[in-house]
Amino acid sequence: MIVDVDVGNTRVKWRVSHDSGVNIHGVHKTFDDAAREIGVQGVPTRIRLSSVGNASVTRGVETAAAHWGCIVQKAQTTKNAGGITCGYEQPESMGVDRWLALIAAWQQYQGACVVVDAGSAVTIDVLDSVGQHHGGYIVPGVMMMRNSLLGGTAKILLSEGFRREVTPGVSTQEAVDHGALLMLRSFVEAVHEELLCSEANAKIFVTGGDGESLLPLKDREAVYCKDLVLDGLAVVFP
Ligand SMILES: Nc1ncnc2c1ncn2[C@@H]1O[C@H](COP(=O)(O)OP(=O)(O)OP(=O)(O)O)[C@@H](O)[C@H]1O
Numbered sequence: 496m497i498v499d500v501d502v503g504n505t506r507v508k509w510r511v512s513h514d515s516g517v518n519i520h521g522v523h524k525t526f527d528d529a530a531r532e533i534g535v536q537g538v539p540t541r542i543r544l545s546s547v548g549n550a551s552v553t554r555g556v557e558t559a560a561a562h563w564g565c566i567v568q569k570a571q572t573t574k575n576a577g578g579i580t581c582g583y584e585q586p587e588s589m590g591v592d593r594w595l596a597l598i599a600a601w602q603q604y605q606g607a608c609v610v611v612d613a614g615s616a617v618t619i620d621v622l623d624s625v626g627q628h629h630g631g632y633i634v635p636g637v638m639m640m641r642n643s644l645l646g647g648t649a650k651i652l653l654s655e656g657f658r659r660e661v662t663p664g665v666s667t668q669e670a671v672d673h674g675a676l677l678m679l680r681s682f683v684e685a686v687h688e689e690l691l692c693s694e695a696n697a698k699i700f701v702t703g704g705d706g707e708s709l710l711p712l713k714d715r716e717a718v719y720c721k722d723l724v725l726d727g728l729a730v731v732f733p
């Protein structure tokens with residue numbers, strides 16, 4: 496049994512792959528909660544880890560691994576992997592979740608693409624048709640935009656939950672929620688439009704907790720993949 500773990504800034508996502516081929520998925524607030532649930536599945540032989548969270552989470556993963564007697568394979572962003580080349584001047588400073596999502600997209604489609612990860616932050620990375628990464632963008636995610644408006648104004652009051660619409664808002668709630676979504680959708684469309692100038696077949700891959708909310712996009716298709724980061728782990732640590 497192999498455990499894949501994606502530690503983000505809000506949540507821990509994991510997948511257990513049993514030798515039988517059965518996969519179990521989970522999402523938890525902390526790795527300790529995840530570990531309890533994973534333990535129910537059995538004892539892992541190895542853990543493949545992507546973490547952009549703080550170091551204490553990685554220590555938690557190592558402690559659990561020691562308890563299970565298994566190894567931890569911690570992914571890192573490098574200059575080259577899985578057929579692609581990182582565009583960062585210092586590859587190790589690019590979030591490994593972005594890198595793994597790119598690797599997984601490239602494994603599916605060896606062609607030009609933009610890869611969107613809509614989590615606490617939203618990232619968009621650009622790959623050309625030979626697998627060269629041209630860099631990317633980091634912007635606040637839906638929740639972060641919402642929370643910054645709540646924190647920085649007196650008269651914006653919001654309740655939980657948001658609707659996936661982009662029409663002009665006729666209440667404060669709608670104005671904020673629809674605005675965040677429209678900004679993100681337009682942003683993805685703009686990055687894709689730019690890539691289309693040089694790469695006519697450029698595709699769009701979308702992943703992350705808010706990924707489905709970004710769809711549909713105007714005048715273009717996008718492929719939603721539930722777990723690009725976890726899929727990338729399986730490519731770099733076969
Ligand atoms: N049950 C949930 N709990 C928290 N967030 C959720 C939930 N369901 C959907 N979301 C959405 O998922 C987003 C977080 O996405 P995700 O879990 O991919 O983030 P993350 O991996 O922690 O973020 P990052 O990788 O950017 O640090 C939130 O903005 C929220 O809108």
Ligand SMILES: CC(C)(CO)[C@@H](O)C(=O)NCCC(=O)O
Nearest residue numbers: 547588589590591592593616633
């Ligand atoms: C941008 C996030 C927060 C997205 O999860 C993560 O990839 C990260 O912490 N990256 C480090 C900074 C960078 O990628 O340039």
Ligand SMILES: [K+]
Nearest residue numbers: 503592612614
């Ligand atoms: K993420």
